[in-house]
Amino acid sequence: MSRLRGYIFSRPFMGERAPQHVQNIVLRDYCQRRGHELLLSATEYAMEDSTLILETVLGELPAIDGIVMYSLFQLPRDPAERRGVVERVLAAGGSLHVAVEGMRITDAVEAAAVEQCWMVKAAMESAPQGPAPAAGPEREGS
Amino acid sequence: MTAGPAPDALGEEWLARGYVIRDVADAAAHEWIVTATARVAAEALGSPAPAGLGASIAFMDAIHERVTPAALNDFRVRVIHGINALPELRPAYFAVARPYLESIVGNELAMQQRVNLSIQMPADASSLLPVHADTWSGDSPYEVVAWLPLVHCYGTKAMYILPPRHAAAFDADFARRAGASSESAFDAMRDQVEWLEVRSGQVLVFDQSLPHGNRVNDEAETRWSMNCRFKGVFTPYGDKKLGEFFEPITLRPATRRGMGYRLPGVR
Numbered sequence: 454m455s456r457l458r459g460y461i462f463s464r465p466f467m468g469e470r471a472p473q474h475v476q477n478i479v480l481r482d483y484c485q486r487r488g489h490e491l492l493l494s495a496t497e498y499a500m501e502d503s504t505l506i507l508e509t510v511l512g513e514l515p516a517i518d519g520i521v522m523y524s525l526f527q528l529p530r531d532p533a534e535r536r537g538v539v540e541r542v543l544a545a546g547g548s549l550h551v552a553v554e555g556m557r558i559t560d561a562v563e564a565a566a567v568e569q570c571w572m573v574k575a576a577m578e579s580a581p582q583g584p585a586p587a588a589g590p591e592r593e594g595s
Numbered sequence: 596m597t598a599g600p601a602p603d604a605l606g607e608e609w610l611a612r613g614y615v616i617r618d619v620a621d622a623a624a625h626e627w628i629v630t631a632t633a634r635v636a637a638e639a640l641g642s643p644a645p646a647g648l649g650a651s652i653a654f655m656d657a658i659h660e661r662v663t664p665a666a667l668n669d670f671r672v673r674v675i676h677g678i679n680a681l682p683e684l685r686p687a688y689f690a691v692a693r694p695y696l697e698s699i700v701g702n703e704l705a706m707q708q709r710v711n712l713s714i715q716m717p718a719d720a721s722s723l724l725p726v727h728a729d730t731w732s733g734d735s736p737y738e739v740v741a742w743l744p745l746v747h748c749y750g751t752k753a754m755y756i757l758p759p760r761h762a763a764a765f766d767a768d769f770a771r772r773a774g775a776s777s778e779s780a781f782d783a784m785r786d787q788v789e790w791l792e793v794r795s796g797q798v799l800v801f802d803q804s805l806p807h808g809n810r811v812n813d814e815a816e817t818r819w820s821m822n823c824r825f826k827g828v829f830t831p832y833g834d835k836k837l838g839e840f841f842e843p844i845t846l847r848p849a850t851r852r853g854m855g856y857r858l859p860g861v862r
Contacts, residue, residue: 463731463732463733463834464733464834470834472834472836472839472840473732473733473834473835474839474840496732496733498731498732499730499731499732499733499833499834500731505770
């Protein structure tokens with residue numbers, strides 16, 4: 454049985470939000486279904502782009518077997534930082550789980566699949582939202 | 596002459612110190628909370644319920660003689676569920692702090708839906724609350740915490756808070772200080788924090804946006820305390836939302852009227 458530290462957010466992430474108690478329910482369900490032991494969740498700070506609590510959790514490796522976060526979109530927004538998190542987990546022989554998407558990272562192939570999801574979501578977010586409004590007739594004095 | 600609020604000594608004290616400690620406003624409500632919690636705890640252990648306020652306090656003070664650190668969290672969860680299932684709890688909790696909350700926060704209030712319980716046994720490092728401010732985890736700065744000791748809390752059996760005069764410096768250096776281990780974060784403020792002695796029969800109302808926490812309880816007795824957040828019902832919410840975390844408890848007649856008012860139709 455792997456011992457996974459829970460990791461949840463106290464701020465919106467990539468346009469999403471989930472109440473903290475709901476995030477914990479999802480983590481508990483994920484771990485129960487897969488036979489992992491869920492260690493009490495750490496809650497990331499509310500300040501934008503903070504990863505201070507994630508750093509603390511990473512510092513627990515290898516005393517814990519891995520991290521289970523509510524969503525993959527709670528990984529750092531910066532690609533290099535995000536890659537760094539995954540590399541540190543794998544280098545410690547651990548695993549990283551993203552509960553609401555039901556995905557995990559235990560090797561480079563799984564890491565690439567998670568990263569691909571991230572990139573698609575980021576692309577959707579930055580894409581123009583529909584056609585620009587048609588220009589109306591020019592008005593006198595405008 | 597301008598019509599403004601009268602100077603409010605309690606509010607000024609709260610702003611200056613970050614907290615106030617006062618006798619509970621409703622002694623009967625306080626006694627009910629203490630004895631009901633002890634009764635629920637005794638039921639969880641299969642023990643006879645202690646009779647009366649003094650016996651309840653003594654029973655909880657000595658709970659480490661009956662519960663091991665390994666069994667503490669399950670026990671705590673059972674007591675929390677048991678006490679929160681009693682419909683008298685939230686009205687009684689509000690009653691012990693009501694005038695202080697009305698002075699500091701307002702008289703149209705939202706209250707946290709579940710009252711939290713902390714049990715900290717002597718020498719047990721598993722129940723530590725590292726230095727934190729609730730706002731860092733998404734609580735609105737408009738929230739206050741009403742903290743009710745069920746036993747006498749003193750020394751390391753109590754909690755500490757960083758007063759406002761020191762909190763600004765902490766915030767200015769936040770990334771380094773809050774990102775450090777909880778031990779080094781506390782070491783950096785060890786000489787600046789205030790330990791809050793609060794006796795059973797008193798209530799503490801504190802500013803949860805100030806760094807606070809607890810340490811290993813080096814006293815000979817177990818700490819039992821409850822905490823619950825209150826805020827103005829129409830003030831901004833943080834990550835703890837109305838409905839999922841807070842519930843309005845004191846809407847005034849003009850507000851109830853206003854919420855139901857509709858302009859007359861014109862068609």
